Amino acid sequence: MKKTWWKESIVYEIYPRSFNDSDGDGIGDLKGIIEKLDYLKELGVNVLWLAPVYASPNDDNGYDISDYRAIMPEFGTMADFDRLLEEAHGRSLKIMMDLVVNHTSDEHAWFQESRSSRESEKRDYYIWRDPVDGHAPTNWGSAFGGSAWEWDEKTGQYYLHCFSKKQPDLNWDNPEVRREVYDMMRFWLDKGIDGFRMDVINMISKPPVFADGPAGAGQYCDAGYMVTNGPRLHEYLQEMNREVLSRYDIMTVGECGGTDPAAARLIAGTDRGELNMIFQFEHVNLDGGIADKWAHKPMDLPLLKANLCKWQQELHGNAWNSIYFNNHDQPRAVSRLGDNSPESAKAIATVLYLMEGTPYLYQGEELGMTNYPFRGIEDYHDIESVGAFRQLTGSGSREPEELLDAIAYKSRDNARTPMQWNGGAGAGFTEGTPWMPVNPNYTSVNAAAEEADPDSVLQYYRKLLRFRTKSPEKDLLVYGDFQLLLADDPAVFAYLRTEGQKAALVVGNLTAEERTIGFSAGSAHGIQEILTKLAGKLPALSSGSKKAFASDMTLEPWEAAVWIAG
Ligand code: GLC
Numbered sequence: 001m002k003k004t005w006w007k008e009s010i011v012y013e014i015y016p017r018s019f020n021d022s023d024g025d026g027i028g029d030l031k032g033i034i035e036k037l038d039y040l041k042e043l044g045v046n047v048l049w050l051a052p053v054y055a056s057p058n059d060d061n062g063y064d065i066s067d068y069r070a071i072m073p074e075f076g077t078m079a080d081f082d083r084l085l086e087e088a089h090g091r092s093l094k095i096m097m098d099l100v101v102n103h104t105s106d107e108h109a110w111f112q113e114s115r116s117s118r119e120s121e122k123r124d125y126y127i128w129r130d131p132v133d134g135h136a137p138t139n140w141g142s143a144f145g146g147s148a149w150e151w152d153e154k155t156g157q158y159y160l161h162c163f164s165k166k167q168p169d170l171n172w173d174n175p176e177v178r179r180e181v182y183d184m185m186r187f188w189l190d191k192g193i194d195g196f197r198m199d200v201i202n203m204i205s206k207p208p209v210f211a212d213g214p215a216g217a218g219q220y221c222d223a224g225y226m227v228t229n230g231p232r233l234h235e236y237l238q239e240m241n242r243e244v245l246s247r248y249d250i251m252t253v254g255e256c257g258g259t260d261p262a263a264a265r266l267i268a269g270t271d272r273g274e275l276n277m278i279f280q281f282e283h284v285n286l287d288g289g290i291a292d293k294w295a296h297k298p299m300d301l302p303l304l305k306a307n308l309c310k311w312q313q314e315l316h317g318n319a320w321n322s323i324y325f326n327n328h329d330q331p332r333a334v335s336r337l338g339d340n341s342p343e344s345a346k347a348i349a350t351v352l353y354l355m356e357g358t359p360y361l362y363q364g365e366e367l368g369m370t371n372y373p374f375r376g377i378e379d380y381h382d383i384e385s386v387g388a389f390r391q392l393t394g395s396g397s398r399e400p401e402e403l404l405d406a407i408a409y410k411s412r413d414n415a416r417t418p419m420q421w422n423g424g425a426g427a428g429f430t431e432g433t434p435w436m437p438v439n440p441n442y443t444s445v446n447a448a449a450e451e452a453d454p455d456s457v458l459q460y461y462r463k464l465l466r467f468r469t470k471s472p473e474k475d476l477l478v479y480g481d482f483q484l485l486l487a488d489d490p491a492v493f494a495y496l497r498t499e500g501q502k503a504a505l506v507v508g509n510l511t512a513e514e515r516t517i518g519f520s521a522g523s524a525h526g527i528q529e530i531l532t533k534l535a536g537k538l539p540a541l542s543s544g545s546k547k548a549f550a551s552d553m554t555l556e557p558w559e560a561a562v563w564i565a566g
Helices: 030-035 037-043 078-090 109-114 175-191 223-227 233-243 261-268 301-315 342-353 383-394 400-410 447-451 457-470 474-479 525-534
Strands: 011-014 047-050 067-071 094-099 149-152 157-160 195-198 251-255 277-279 358-362 481-485 492-499 502-509 515-518 552-555 560-565
Touching: 030 037, 030 078, 037 457, 067 078, 067 175, 078 094, 094 251, 175 233, 233 261, 251 358, 261 277, 261 301, 301 481, 301 492, 342 457, 342 502, 342 560, 383 400, 447 457, 457 474, 474 492, 474 502, 492 515, 492 525, 502 525, 525 560
Parallel strands: 011 047, 011 358, 047 094, 094 195, 195 251, 251 277
Antiparallel strands: 149 157, 481 492, 492 502, 502 560, 515 552
């Protein structure tokens, strides 16, 4: 397998609004990020993915961009950005930008021009359609509630918006649009940025004919579903690669909902000339999928393991995985797979980040930051949570109390509360009033306290990340084969990574109860041999007691450990 820096990297997502506020306005900013670069370096990550920092009216917190070449004033200036890039590079930290080009803000100059008249030279930059029988062209619904079509009184047509009505979809079939996007990408790459995370990139190619789709719980069919993996997607990604990506030494990851391993191999296959890797969603949808995001189903561990194992094995050797459970759109894994305890945070991280693929961490997970105790709908900022509540209670399909429980569990706002730097007012995030309340557990869950505690989640993350990137086992842990063990065990996640004579056995008890396991029964020949070699060995890394390996052993609640053979 070809070795490259981005396979050996560890990415950390920064949600700038909630990361660190340097000027007391309650909103994180670029100078605030610069202040924390040493902390990030010390953590052991080497790529920082910045959620959008561009000019935006913030209908969807920056995912609605009004100027791709300007910095959001609340976050700072272009000079601040240039300094951030320089300071990061000075510490060998790379910067990956969010590329949001499925849609722009309705306040972007292109859209302003496009909506000015049917004859506008930019009319065709967006997707305009005539009404059908006096109503919207199709039954498509937007991701944030309501129709995906917005009526424009002035020009007498509808425009398509798969997200909010302030996020009109660009028309990628128009070569001018693609040229503009590539130019803009070069603008950032020529500044020296190191990669792009591409927002909902597999939605850019729309179907040639727009037709009604199957309606879900409400009256609408999910527009995202209708436009995912469209007919010209690969043509566009290959063109983008030829024109832009291939000319720089960068890393790319496409956010690709609705994608299975076969589709992933087309977008991120080694020989495809498209992207380096994708974010797939199958594993994070197992406790209530896209169709039913607001279900509150517990995660079934054997199902989760089988799913992750499928991705590991089906991409091995011909594409590359991203590994993640947290980001700005997901509730906190420690509250979802864990029980909010530091022990559960450590166990989850161990089994997650020693799989094959590039790890993507999200700010605060390294502290064990948890979901927020949300109550009423007025506690939320997120357009998705508020939109879902309005739509589902309005149509009578859900009871408000029960729906609020599900939203509290799944809302994206869980990830967006301010970073907990210390136990002081504003959690050290701001000296002013934070734009979103700080999680009340900041007095114990915070970076300063964890810095001083050798058993903290933060200290464990530092060890784990160094183990993956700096130990003699580095190549094994990055490039080795993956083999799931104890597939049916409802409590324990266990697997082997193997390369030549070397093997790592990774084991984590993902429950709050003691659990006895036995590896020996029925193990295949090669595995038996590895288990024999491991017998009596002390773990190379462990989150609990340092127990010697035995094929039959009892794990403490949330205990995780890694043993190395060869
Ligand atoms: C992606 C982003 C999400 C945003 C949406 C629309 O899923 O991660 O935060 O709301 O795209 O841009």
